[in-house]
Amino acid sequence: MEKTQRFSSFILSIDRISKNIKRIKDNAMKKYDLRSAHVMCLFNLVKSQDGLNSTELAEACGVDKAFISRVTGELERRGYIKRNQNARSSIYKCKFVLTEAGFEINQYINQKIAEIMTEVSGTIADHKLKIFYEVLGIIDENISFELKEEKYGK
Numbered sequence: 001m002e003k004t005q006r007f008s009s010f011i012l013s014i015d016r017i018s019k020n021i022k023r024i025k026d027n028a029m030k031k032y033d034l035r036s037a038h039v040m041c042l043f044n045l046v047k048s049q050d051g052l053n054s055t056e057l058a059e060a061c062g063v064d065k066a067f068i069s070r071v072t073g074e075l076e077r078r079g080y081i082k083r084n085q086n087a088r089s090s091i092y093k094c095k096f097v098l099t100e101a102g103f104e105i106n107q108y109i110n111q112k113i114a115e116i117m118t119e120v121s122g123t124i125a126d127h128k129l130k131i132f133y134e135v136l137g138i139i140d141e142n143i144s145f146e147l148k149e150e151k152y153g154k
Helices: 002-028 036-047 054-061 065-077 100-121 126-148
Strands: 081-083 096-098
Touching: 002 036, 002 100, 036 054, 036 065, 036 081, 036 096, 036 100, 054 065, 065 081, 096 100
Parallel strands: none
Antiparallel strands: 081 096
């Protein structure tokens, strides 16, 4: 029963952390009239040197392509991202890249993340954080593997 209780506690904590991070992102982005979904999109685009198409962006953000289509449309209208016009493929396979304004917002996002992480993890030793993130990554990979194996139904 102990494993079940630990897992339940883990799930509740992860869910609460996720909701609170969304609130923090939403509050931090109010000045730009953007939401946490926009933040994830911008964050993933800055990590990519050549940009990402809709499918890649949806996968990187963990959402479906319809959602990404709405978010990228909003970001494009606001001038934070653009389609890579050099691509010779369909409009759906064009890669999105950040504009100069998008890079500026991303710098603001990174500054906010650094501030928050300093506050949140400032009392935790670096070696403990390293282990925590390694274990969390393994749990994430194992859960994803279980879903791919379709052991638990659809």
